[in-house]
Amino acid sequence: MNQQCITIGNKLWHHKRKICLANLLFFLTSYSFSQSTSLKISADYINTPFEDVVLDLENRYPISFFYDDAWINGVEISLKVEQSDLDMFLKTLLEKTNIQYYITEDHRIILVKGHELVTKIPKDYFDRIRQNNSVANRLEIFEDNTGEESEIISDTGNIQFEIGDKNGDNDGRTATISGYIRNSKSGEPLIGVSVFKNDPFVGVVTDAFGYYVLTIPKGRHRLFFKSVGMLETNKLITLYGDGRFDIEMEEDIVSLKEVVIQGEKDIVDNLHTGRVKIDYEALKSMPPMLGDADIMKITLTLPGIQSVGEGSSGFNVRGGAADQNLILINDAVIYNPNHLFGFFSAFNPDVIKRADLFKSGIQAHFGGRISSVFDVAVRDGNKKKFSVSGGISPVTGKITLEGPIKKDTTSFLLGLRSTYSDWILGQLKDPALSNSAGFFADAITKVVHQIDDRNSLTFSAYHSRDRFRLDSDTLYRYFNTNASVRWRHTINSRLFSSVLASYSNYTYDLNSRNSSSNAFELDYSINNTTVKSSIDWIPDARHNIKIGIDGTFYNLSPGSIKPLNEQSVIKQEILDKEKGLEGAIHLGDEFEYSDKLSLYAGIRFSHFSLIGPGNVFTYQSGISREVDFITDTIAFDNGSVIKSYSGPEYRFSLRYKLANDLSLKFSYDRTRQYIHQLTNSIAISPTDTWRLSNTHLKPQIGDQYSAGLYKNFLNKGIEISLEGYYKTTKNVLEYKDGADLLINEVLETDVIGATGRSYGVEVLVRKKVGKLNGWISYTYSRSEVKANGLFEGEKINNGKYFPSNFDKPHNLSFISNYKFNRRVSLSLNFTYSSGRPVTFPISTYKFRNNVFASFSDRNQLRIPDYYRLDVGINLEGNHKVNKPAHGSWSFSVYNLTGRNNVYSIFSSSEGRSISVNQLSIFSVPIPTITYNFKF
Numbered sequence: 001m002n003q004q005c006i007t008i009g010n011k012l013w014h015h016k017r018k019i020c021l022a023n024l025l026f027f028l029t030s031y032s033f034s035q036s037t038s039l040k041i042s043a044d045y046i047n048t049p050f051e052d053v054v055l056d057l058e059n060r061y062p063i064s065f066f067y068d069d070a071w072i073n074g075v076e077i078s079l080k081v082e083q084s085d086l087d088m089f090l091k092t093l094l095e096k097t098n099i100q101y102y103i104t105e106d107h108r109i110i111l112v113k114g115h116e117l118v119t120k121i122p123k124d125y126f127d128r129i130r131q132n133n134s135v136a137n138r139l140e141i142f143e144d145n146t147g148e149e150s151e152i153i154s155d156t157g158n159i160q161f162e163i164g165d166k167n168g169d170n171d172g173r174t175a176t177i178s179g180y181i182r183n184s185k186s187g188e189p190l191i192g193v194s195v196f197k198n199d200p201f202v203g204v205v206t207d208a209f210g211y212y213v214l215t216i217p218k219g220r221h222r223l224f225f226k227s228v229g230m231l232e233t234n235k236l237i238t239l240y241g242d243g244r245f246d247i248e249m250e251e252d253i254v255s256l257k258e259v260v261i262q263g264e265k266d267i268v269d270n271l272h273t274g275r276v277k278i279d280y281e282a283l284k285s286m287p288p289m290l291g292d293a294d295i296m297k298i299t300l301t302l303p304g305i306q307s308v309g310e311g312s313s314g315f316n317v318r319g320g321a322a323d324q325n326l327i328l329i330n331d332a333v334i335y336n337p338n339h340l341f342g343f344f345s346a347f348n349p350d351v352i353k354r355a356d357l358f359k360s361g362i363q364a365h366f367g368g369r370i371s372s373v374f375d376v377a378v379r380d381g382n383k384k385k386f387s388v389s390g391g392i393s394p395v396t397g398k399i400t401l402e403g404p405i406k407k408d409t410t411s412f413l414l415g416l417r418s419t420y421s422d423w424i425l426g427q428l429k430d431p432a433l434s435n436s437a438g439f440f441a442d443a444i445t446k447v448v449h450q451i452d453d454r455n456s457l458t459f460s461a462y463h464s465r466d467r468f469r470l471d472s473d474t475l476y477r478y479f480n481t482n483a484s485v486r487w488r489h490t491i492n493s494r495l496f497s498s499v500l501a502s503y504s505n506y507t508y509d510l511n512s513r514n515s516s517s518n519a520f521e522l523d524y525s526i527n528n529t530t531v532k533s534s535i536d537w538i539p540d541a542r543h544n545i546k547i548g549i550d551g552t553f554y555n556l557s558p559g560s561i562k563p564l565n566e567q568s569v570i571k572q573e574i575l576d577k578e579k580g581l582e583g584a585i586h587l588g589d590e591f592e593y594s595d596k597l598s599l600y601a602g603i604r605f606s607h608f609s610l611i612g613p614g615n616v617f618t619y620q621s622g623i624s625r626e627v628d629f630i631t632d633t634i635a636f637d638n639g640s641v642i643k644s645y646s647g648p649e650y651r652f653s654l655r656y657k658l659a660n661d662l663s664l665k666f667s668y669d670r671t672r673q674y675i676h677q678l679t680n681s682i683a684i685s686p687t688d689t690w691r692l693s694n695t696h697l698k699p700q701i702g703d704q705y706s707a708g709l710y711k712n713f714l715n716k717g718i719e720i721s722l723e724g725y726y727k728t729t730k731n732v733l734e735y736k737d738g739a740d741l742l743i744n745e746v747l748e749t750d751v752i753g754a755t756g757r758s759y760g761v762e763v764l765v766r767k768k769v770g771k772l773n774g775w776i777s778y779t780y781s782r783s784e785v786k787a788n789g790l791f792e793g794e795k796i797n798n799g800k801y802f803p804s805n806f807d808k809p810h811n812l813s814f815i816s817n818y819k820f821n822r823r824v825s826l827s828l829n830f831t832y833s834s835g836r837p838v839t840f841p842i843s844t845y846k847f848r849n850n851v852f853a854s855f856s857d858r859n860q861l862r863i864p865d866y867y868r869l870d871v872g873i874n875l876e877g878n879h880k881v882n883k884p885a886h887g888s889w890s891f892s893v894y895n896l897t898g899r900n901n902v903y904s905i906f907s908s909s910e911g912r913s914i915s916v917n918q919l920s921i922f923s924v925p926i927p928t929i930t931y932n933f934k935f
Contacts, residue, residue, distance in 0.1 A: 087103065162237070202541070209456075271654075273665045319758025319807070330377060362671065365534060367649065455490070464479065532550045556577060600652065678690075727758045772816060783807040
């Protein structure tokens with residue numbers, strides 16, 4: 001072997017850098033190589049010395065050159081290029097020389113003259129030396145790899161990774177590659193990265209931890225790694241056996257925000273119906289409301305998802321009530337996902353990594369709610385360096401801190417957000433709101449510790465507080481608190497386990513001082529502690545099996561009311577606490593039968609027990625339950641089982657590809673819910689309470705059938721989906737006229753067990769690429785309820801189906817973003833929906849000289865239709881890579897047309913007359929300016 005030394009200096013490598021081949025072994029230990037990059041080079045040189053060209057390029061671009069001065073002595077360069085790829089630029093630069101080049105993934109360029117590059121000693125290397133094989137003209141660059149049977153070799157300028165034991169057991173035709181894919185800049189795991197090979201196509205996507213498992217035939221392959229916002233990467237491998245292959249991907253600086261909503265896989269290939277992934281990074285271009293790009297508001301523009309109106313709490317999915325949605329943040333439950341009357345969500349947009357919404361096709365490891373799952377994940381925090389980001393608007397301020405506690409091993413993230421002014425309420429037309437006040441603040445933190453290659457530990461916590469007053473002396477306060485810790489253990493490349501413990505708490509209180517004689521304080525709280533354990537097993541390329549066991553302990557304080565002073569005539573009442581234990585075991589298998597047919601089959605068996613102490617009232621038989629007809633009270637001791645329910649929950653999904661760009665899907669879900677929310681859907685307050693299933697309140701059971709067609713127009717970047725669904729629910733709660741839901745010890749006398757049905761068709765068309773991108777969604781849906789009990793007092797609208805509170809047949813959303821250039825974009829959001837059902841007086845009558853209102857049947861009338869137009873302009877700073885700080889401005893107008901959208905209609909009496917009134921939340925355009933920064 002040629003023992004000549006090539007120089008490498010300390011920092012200014014292009015001045016007399018001697019690289020002994022032995023030293024080069026250590027220098028390139030941690031670098032992998034790529035012949036492609038998205039970096040664009042512009043240059044104009046005339047008879048310029050090579051070393052001057054290098055200095056100029058290194059000053060203008062994030063690249064570094066390594067070479068021996070003797071190779072370029074006297075070389076002059078004349079060329080002119082505009083926006084050329086780095087790879088093509090180097091070919092042009094060196095075409096008249098005998099110099100080869102190699103580009104590392106962090107843009108280090110190694111120049112070699114008269115040598116061939118190899119990145120690891122081949123197994124037969126020294127044998128060839130002893131046999132006087134010709135290796136003198138080969139430059140060896142050795143890479144130390146401590147991974148699992150992974151090595152790197154190159155023979156033609158393409159770096160080739162050898163995976164598995166070359167001299168091991170060669171039985172079997174396939175082998176499994178597994179590993180983590182992370183962001184090279186922050187060290188965060190990348191979710192939903194497509195890992196695949198072509199000819200024939202075999203591919204997978206990374207899970208919520210950035211982990212992938214790919215089983216392919218042994219031999220030589222080129223693997224491709226693709227993810228939104230990241231540079232596409234490909235690696236040449238030779239696969240001998242099972243092995244570990246971790247990848248770091250670089251962020252892609254693109255001129256267009258290309259994707260706003262995406263599935264984990266291509267919309268055609270994705271197995272499950274009704275499942276979308278919301279990527280916040282791409283949603284920054286949306287018009288913000290009051291200064292924040294709210295992910296919950298974006299969710300409401302998707303088909304099948306709506307709310308009862310502006311300022312409402314929660315959202316409704318495919319005709320379900322708001323309490324039928326399981327909302328998770330880092331695997332812990334959020335009971336109230338809203339701030340400030342529902343105008344802001346509980347999720348700080350700057351810390352969100354992604355949010356997965358499951359409208360149907362819900363896998364077996366999710367349970368506890370019957371309509372949907374909204375699973376929000378927070379970013380891990382930067383493992384490489386410390387950074388600060390934030391934003392300031394007229395309504396809110398926010399700041400996010402993140403960085404390594406121990407570089408590449410432990411990271412933290414802390415996000416803080418708060419309002420600092422109530423002035424926005426003072427700008428509203430309605431006097432009841434202009435005389436009100438509101439405040440919220442939230443904090444979220446996450447710590448991730450990589451114990452070793454097989455074990456990781458994640459801790460997260462969230463806390464929020466809200467305070468507001470509505471045109472009175474009544475003060476409302478509510479608090480969300482949760483925390484979770486997860487241990488993930490990789491047993492081998494095909495088998496890994498996860499153990500999660502979480503705690504969630506929701507508390508509210510209100511006090512009223514309108515008059516000293518009626519001053520009172522009311523409070524409520526619910527908390528749950530959950531433990532989950534699961535095992536993921538990938539026995540072969542066609543199966544992905546998940547099995548687990550869950551347990552949740554509920555502890556409720558259903559409410560208390562107390563007088564605030566000695567003059568108050570309010571009587572103190574404290575309801576007995578409720579405790580319950582919910583457990584489940586689940587098993588699911590995602591099975592790829594063939595290239596055309598994929599299946600998911602799962603089953604979840606859940607069990608719930610209401611636990612004492614507690615009292616159960618019995619009622620006179622043959623008559624509707626009323627307080628006057630209580631016949632006995634049965635007392636249960638502490639720890640005894642008061643009532644139990646259990647049953648299976650079946651989950652099934654199917655996808656059949658009619659063509660490469662067209663697929664048909666079907667799913668069936670059975671779900672059970674053992675907890676109920678008691679709410680008045682038109683009330684703007686957090687005073688909704690939750691109660692556990694008991695002897696009289698049976699668990700809700702849902703059955704949903706969903707089917708759809710999904711089409712890609714790949715050459716135009718357009719995706720189209722058409723989905724239809726039919727859903728039935730049992731044991732939903734409806735309320736008797738005049739029902740009192742607060743501090744009610746005999747709640748069963750004011751509620752009625754009802755059945756529900758909903759059905760609809762959803763259309764989504766989205767354009768993913770180009771200067772103009774966005775989506776159009778349309779939904780036609782109906783949501784109906786039937787309360788047809790045995791007795792007259794348990795019938796509503798004569799026992800016939802009637803529209804639910806959130807039945808809005810037509811919903812249309814148009815979301816678009818036009819990118820003028822890298823720094824300026826215009827965004828537009830138009831929303832239309834049918835008016836929701838209401839019940840209000842249609843006539844009056846007199847009785848004994850008093851005037852009374854005669855109401856319509858329940859929910860037989862509707863408020864006016866709703867529409868709103870928002871517009872926003874985003875101005876970004878320049879995109880210089882080495883800037884110490886980056887800033888951007890967002891200018892937006894919410895409700896540009898000043899549409900006076902009606903939120904609710906209510907009646908009031910004055911003397912002998914009754915008037916009907918309308919309430920609107922935002923009846924004027926609301927302009928906002930926001931400055932965002934990061935350094």
